[in-house]
Amino acid sequence: MLLINHANVCIQNIVLNKLKGNIKLAVLRLDKLHPIISGNKWFKLKLQLQEVVNNQYDGVVTFGGAYSNHIVSAAYVCKVLGLESVGIIRGEAPKKLSHTLLVAKDYGMDLQFVSRSAYDNKSLLQQRLQNKNLYIIPEGGYAVLGANGVTEMYQWIDETCTHIVCAVGTGTMMAGLIKGALPHQKIVGINVLKGHDKLLNEVKNLLTEQEQLKQFELIEGYHFGGYAKHPQDLINWMNLIYKQHQLPTDLVYTSKLMYGVIDLIQQNYFPANSNVMVVHSGGLQGNLSLPKGTLVFD
Numbered sequence: 001m002l003l004i005n006h007a008n009v010c011i012q013n014i015v016l017n018k019l020k021g022n023i024k025l026a027v028l029r030l031d032k033l034h035p036i037i038s039g040n041k042w043f044k045l046k047l048q049l050q051e052v053v054n055n056q057y058d059g060v061v062t063f064g065g066a067y068s069n070h071i072v073s074a075a076y077v078c079k080v081l082g083l084e085s086v087g088i089i090r091g092e093a094p095k096k097l098s099h100t101l102l103v104a105k106d107y108g109m110d111l112q113f114v115s116r117s118a119y120d121n122k123s124l125l126q127q128r129l130q131n132k133n134l135y136i137i138p139e140g141g142y143a144v145l146g147a148n149g150v151t152e153m154y155q156w157i158d159e160t161c162t163h164i165v166c167a168v169g170t171g172t173m174m175a176g177l178i179k180g181a182l183p184h185q186k187i188v189g190i191n192v193l194k195g196h197d198k199l200l201n202e203v204k205n206l207l208t209e210q211e212q213l214k215q216f217e218l219i220e221g222y223h224f225g226g227y228a229k230h231p232q233d234l235i236n237w238m239n240l241i242y243k244q245h246q247l248p249t250d251l252v253y254t255s256k257l258m259y260g261v262i263d264l265i266q267q268n269y270f271p272a273n274s275n276v277m278v279v280h281s282g283g284l285q286g287n288l289s290l291p292k293g294t295l296v297f298d
């Protein structure tokens with residue numbers, strides 16, 4: 001079921017001025033994986049799609065908001081695999097669909113808008129779909145199989161890496177990185193949402209007891225006002241790291257991730273001689289919702 005060619009993925013070393021403690025910083029450019037099914041979404045979907053194909057489901061039903069990278073990715077892979085796809089979208093149908101939803105619709109996804117309260121009511125949703133032979137992929141691909149697929153990212157991560165840093169939305173990617181980590185490696189998650197304890201529990205819920213003993217930490221304080229909030233400060237930061245390092249980032253996850261990592265380095269979070277790998281998990285399509293000209297890259 002090979003759909004995605006990994007050839008464009010690369011490691012980009014980032015050289016910072018005035019770095020104390022001989023810290024090595026590099027970015028795993030999973031944004032280069034594919035223009036549509038970007039970054040981590042492919043790894044989270046992969047094993048779940050294998051289930052769909054192996055068990056001869058007609059397709060997939062999944063969940064998300066109007067700007068969900070997961071929705072676009074699911075719509076795209078389903079189209080390529082010849083599977084039906086249904087997207088349950090949180091909130092009333094807008095007059096004008098977001099860029100994300102237009103693309104998903106274009107790939108043949110059946111978009112069904114449900115109120116926020118109905119969205120949280122799983123049994124109601126199941127009733128709606130009861131006659132269909134569809135596999136349910138949770139919002140954001142949050143499932144043990146989703147996390148298991150993420151361990152494949154270690155094909156690019158050297159054993160000498162001491163810290164692997166990622167953005168955290170549902171926590172699936174962070175859980176997968178923890179699963180695959182070696183004993184000397186610490187996984188650092190940058191929370192892009194407000195709220196800590198619930199998310200930490202969600203990460204742990206995808207781990208075995210043994211895996212929960214590994215080294216990991218969820219870091220707070222880099223959400224810039226909350227999920228998908230993008231004040232001018234953040235836009236300026238995105239333009240700055242592009243100009244300095246030719247590194248494009250998205251406004252929901254990876255810009256906040258890079259801000260967090262560089263701030264943590266400046267605060268001496270990482271011990272001297274650490275070898276830090278940041279996972280660029282993609283998501284650049286989300287920037288298309290910004291007015292043209294906001295960013296110096298596209």
Ligand SMILES: *Cc1c(COP(=O)(O)O)cnc(C)c1O
Nearest residue numbers: 169170171172173253281282283
């Ligand atoms: C979905 C997404 C994330 C969050 O991944 P989780 O596994 O839900 O924590 C991070 N970065 C990008 C670019 C994403 O699209």
